[in-house]
Amino acid sequence: MKKVFIVDDELLSRQSLKSGIIWENFGYRLCGEAANGKQALELIATLRPDVVFTDIKMPVMDGLELLRQLKAVQNPAKVIVLSCYDEFDYVREALRLGAVDYLLKHTCEETDLAALLKRLDSIFRKELTAGEGLRVLRQEILHKLIHNDLSDSEIHNHIINGIIPDLQSCYMTGCFQLSSSGNENLSETDAQELFRYINNCCPEAASGRLLLFREEANIYCLILTNDTQSSIADLKTDLKAVLTMVYQFFESRNISWIAGISTHAYSHWKDLQEAYGEAYEMLGEETEFLGCSSKILSAIDYMKTNYSRAITLEDIAEYVGISRIYLSQIFKKETGINISDFLIQYRLKKAKKLLLTSNLKVYTIAEMCGFGSVQYFGQIFKKMTGFSPYQFKDNHLEQHHNIS
Numbered sequence: 026m027k028k029v030f031i032v033d034d035e036l037l038s039r040q041s042l043k044s045g046i047i048w049e050n051f052g053y054r055l056c057g058e059a060a061n062g063k064q065a066l067e068l069i070a071t072l073r074p075d076v077v078f079t080d081i082k083m084p085v086m087d088g089l090e091l092l093r094q095l096k097a098v099q100n101p102a103k104v105i106v107l108s109c110y111d112e113f114d115y116v117r118e119a120l121r122l123g124a125v126d127y128l129l130k131h132t133c134e135e136t137d138l139a140a141l142l143k144r145l146d147s148i149f150r151k152e153l154t155a156g157e158g159l160r161v162l163r164q165e166i167l168h169k170l171i172h173n174d175l176s177d178s179e180i181h182n183h184i185i186n187g188i189i190p191d192l193q194s195c196y197m198t199g200c201f202q203l204s205s206s207g208n209e210n211l212s213e214t215d216a217q218e219l220f221r222y223i224n225n226c227c228p229e230a231a232s233g234r235l236l237l238f239r240e241e242a243n244i245y246c247l248i249l250t251n252d253t254q255s256s257i258a259d260l261k262t263d264l265k266a267v268l269t270m271v272y273q274f275f276e277s278r279n280i281s282w283i284a285g286i287s288t289h290a291y292s293h294w295k296d297l298q299e300a301y302g303e304a305y306e307m308l309g310e311e312t313e314f315l316g317c318s319s320k321i322l323s324a325i326d327y328m329k330t331n332y333s334r335a336i337t338l339e340d341i342a343e344y345v346g347i348s349r350i351y352l353s354q355i356f357k358k359e360t361g362i363n364i365s366d367f368l369i370q371y372r373l374k375k376a377k378k379l380l381l382t383s384n385l386k387v388y389t390i391a392e393m394c395g396f397g398s399v400q401y402f403g404q405i406f407k408k409m410t411g412f413s414p415y416q417f418k419d420n421h422l423e424q425h426h427n428i429s
Contacts, residue, residue, distance in 0.1 A: 032078065045138055052142075066094055081112055198246060203282050235267060247267060
């Protein structure tokens with residue numbers, strides 16, 4: 026909420042203004058008051074209000090001198106002057122000194138004050154949507170989107186106001202997390218430098234518009250919006266190119282980090298929570314694929330989307346649009362792992378998660394993760410982990426019990 030400070034030598038006038046409206050309903054709260062400009066200056070320096078309502082005529086220091094003093098120290102508070110009918114010359118001088126508006130003290134009604142607060146909202150909004158303020162405001166909006174704190178109408182208004190882009194087709198998310206060890210936290214200054222670095226280095230051929238914001242202290246989310254009908258693989262290639270730039274940025278500063286990219290594109294801002302959650306879950310799992318070709322990324326996406334059914338190398342190659350022999354060769358070359366091993370490892374990862382987070386039967390998990398038979402699932406699981414699925418689940422439950 027924006028903070029409001031009131032300056033008036035008349036106690037009744039201060040009380041009338043304070044009780045003239047329910048400030049919180051309009052996004053404002055009263056933070057202090059003073060009987061003259063001199064007293065106000067000291068309190069304003071401490072309380073840092075966003076808005077100051079001040080009478081023009083006061084003893085010790087009047088409202089015009091208060092304006093001059095605030096202007097001299099470059100205080101950013103918006104000043105509203107309180108005036109009587111016979112003080113319009115003073116009002117003009119106050120406006121010349123930087124006051125943004127005025128109210129007539131003895132005829133001001135709730136509707137007048139409400140209209141003034143809406144005008145103030147417009148002023149604050151314009152300031153926020155200019156330059157660095159837009160980045161800060163966009164961070165707040167995207168944070169609210171992730172936590173489902175915005176209605177469809179609010180999202181629409183933010184699009185109209187140019188805070189977030191209108192989605193012509195889709196967007197994709199990526200996360201990167203800084204190491205929590207040592208002094209490897211990214212300062213706000215470094216974050217701004219990173220954002221400028223990415224924007225300057227981002228190739229012109231990229232599919233869309235890049236948004237970067239901080240979700241937690243050391244976790245950042247990249248959102249690449251798409252203005253064309255590019256494929257998911259192409260969009261993912263562009264996002265990986267951006268993450269490669271992030272890698273170069275951090276490498277030059279000896280900062281450790283891990284990354285993850287969501288495997289699907291999303292066509293509505295309301296889906297951002299799911300997109301972010303998926304990218305967050307993938308942290309550390311896809312850094313090795315930075316710089317892979319769009320064909321390989323497309324193959325990976327296909328396997329992650331269809332791992333639960335019986336897919337073959339021919340199926341994947343047909344989807345990607347190349348021969349199965351060539352696919353096997355370039356997959357191994359670009360990722361360092363055989364395509365069949367990648368699929369098995371991904372299925373095992375999904376199976377482990379179900380074993381530890383559900384009460385599903387082992388044969389059901391085997392079927393859901395594309396292993397075909399529970400016998401084959403058991404053999405592969407034992408070979409890759411050293412445990413049977415049952416032992417794996419029991420060991421985890423026992424460890425969890427001992428920790429508790």
